[in-house]
Amino acid sequence: MRLLFVARAIDQMAGGVERMVISIMNALSPDHGVSLLTWDSDHATAFYPMAAGVSWHRLDIGDPRVKASVGTILARTAKVRRLVKDIAPDVIICFQGGSFRSMQLYTAGLGIPLVAAERTSPSLYDHANSRRLRFIEHQSFRFARRITIQFERYRDLYPAYLRARMETIPNSVLQAAHLARPDAAGAEGRWCLLSVGRLGYQKNFSVLIDAFAGLAERFPDWDLRIVGEGEDRGALEAQLARLPELKGRVSLPGAISEVEQEYAAAHLFCLPSRWEGFPNALAEALAHGLPAVGFAGCDGVPDLIMPGKNGALATGNRDAAALVDALAPLMADTAKRAALGRNAVASVAGYRPEEIYRLWEKVLRECIAR
16 A cells, blocks of 8 residues: 555654654554655654654645645645655545645545544534534545544544544554552652643643642652643743742653653653543553543543543543542552552553554555445
């Protein structure tokens, strides 16, 4: 198969979407012709390693972070059509709705099947408060050959007219080389509450900092570490400046390429997101034997966290007090963390990479065979 993957931008982006796009391409490239198209500049580089067999085409027209003008759209259309004709892909896989809608326009009339690879739950639009965008996206998906979703439960959150063309493909989760020790204190007898993700609105780290402020006095030997980078860094640093009691106990080290070491060194994981699709950081934490906490009202989180088995769920969504209530019992109970951590590894064993990549290949072959 000749496969063309499309993502708006991946230049030094350390997010879950970028990681999954690259890992899928890397897995399929030994057996298929794999190309990547992004809106990036010619100087863009990938944060995650990309296989030599993947041919990366950077569009280099306009800024991918800015809404395109009519002139930019016309220039992109002409260049993409030439590129697609040269590559002659059997199928085009578009990650996220914006890329899918753009490729609908750019490849109109070429007869190449498009796959819409959804990376979030439809609950995104409840937080974005955009009925118009929800309507546009769902209507555009009528023209997708397949729509991939990450949990089967999400199918019922879409209009009935889309469900027959949906395929459930979760993200892959690697087996951890080194497991965490939730019951063994770190250096100088301290314990680490870890979170990983982009510092942005979706991940909602401000509520985690508020929750930790409510826990800090009760748990003086615990620290909070939030690994990631993003546009909310300034706001989070300002929030910490207003909480002098947390000085020296909360760290924001930025994006880290060897994040596996962070999981292995932590003792408890928390993902305070407003919404998710398949929360990679949460799944990776569980794979490392970390018990985990998140909001029951965040799609994707209750699909992975089983209360009393591998972690705990805070009620609702965005409530710091509820997060305190879920975190405190686990921070206080070393034996319970150890037991939940052992269960955590087994809870994500079904997301083995080889099985997930097999599902992708099956779906893509079906798109071509139709």
